[in-house]
Amino acid sequence: MAVSKFIEYIDDALEKSRETALSRLFFTYEGIPYPVTMCTSETFQALDTFEARSDDIVLASYPKCGSNWILHIVSELIFTVTKRRYEYPEFPVLECGDSEKYERMKQFPSPRILTTHLHYDRLPWSIVKNKVKILVIFRNPKDTAVSFFHFxxxxxxIPSYASWDEFFKHFMKGQVSWGSYFDFAINWSEHLDDENVKLILYEDLKENLATGIKQIAEFFKFSLTGEQIQTISAGSTFQAMREKSQETHGAVGPFLFRKGEVGDWKNLFSEAQNQEMDAKFKECLSGTSLRAKLKHDSYCQN
Known part of the structure; x- marks a missing residue:
């Protein structure tokens, strides 16, 4: 993938971060905090005018749930099918960048890959109207929080927190970039059975990557052989991604692909924090289909 623009954008965001205190890192737009280093209110206003195409590919996730991993996999699927290496003339997160980017994106060849950390009801209307296919990746909230803290x-x-305990309080209140994990989950849970939406679990990908890639290919109607899926799988393991991370994502690469383990939360959570998050999960998601789909009992119990 052509990554110069990708790395350039990340380097620029890191440069801004260096001069930004944690207390001034966020601005709130329509009730959700976003990082001032990556988003602007002008971009959000312009986003409403974004013109989606029916063959666009949307990859939605809460931060630190595997968005870079999925982006790599889908890019490899496109390359395998079209023999055309996917280019990134813009930073792929839809809501990040300057307000003119949507005008420039009109020139991009199809299919365009759009990643986002937005709630379903914050997506540009054209994505909903055109029934664009959306792959949503979820990760258990405890590992997500730990990954977010380490990042x-x-x-x-990037502005850091005084301690894990301090970060945990902010995370539980939704006072982190892109807001509350639980609000994101509640919002998306209402649309996971839509015909153009597919849920994939980070943990399932870790357990059987080739099966996950096959499901993703089928959802986007990419026709691949078993051998092609195995080849993509071999190049998309966490280890393979980590080894190439400097080349693909610049200086921030090794931090984006830190451990990728399931259950790493057990190294940081206190028993009180464990109970607090279990209670929050139950309160927010007990009445939704997402509760069972996230396999909370498998991944969030000691």
Missing amino acids: HNDVPD
Whole structure:
């Protein structure tokens, strides 16, 4: 994938982060906090005018749930089918960048890959209207929180938290970039059975990557042989992604692909925090189909 623009954008965001205190990292747009280093209110206003195509590919996730992993897999699927290496003339997160990007994106060849951390009801109307296919990736909330904390505290230029306990309080209140994990989950849970939406679990991909890639290919109607799926799978393991991360994502690469383990939360959560998040999960998602789909009992119990 052509990554110069991708790396350039990340480097620019890191440069802004270096001069930004944690208390000034967020601005709120329509009730949700976003990082000032990556998003602007002008871009959000322009996003309403974005013209989706019916063959666009949308990859939706809460931050630190595997969006870069899925982006790589889908890029490889497109390359395998079209023999055309997917180019990234813009940073692929739909809501990040300057307000003119949507005008420039009109020139991009199809299919365009659009990643997003937005709630379903914040997506541009044209995505809904054109029934664009949306792949939603979820990860259990405990590992998501731990990954988010390490990202903040390991990347040299990003404002860090005084401690895990401090970050945990902010995470539970939704006072982090893109807001509350639980609000995101509640919002998307209402649309996971829509015909143009498919849910995939980070944990399922970790367990059987080739099966996950086959399901993704089928959802987007990419026709691949078993051998092609195995080849993509071999190049898309967490280890393979990590080894190439500097080349694909620049200086931030090794931090984006830190551990990728399932159950890493057990190294940081106190028993009180464990109970607090279980209670929050139950309160927010007990009445939704997402509760069972997330396999909370498998991945979030000691």
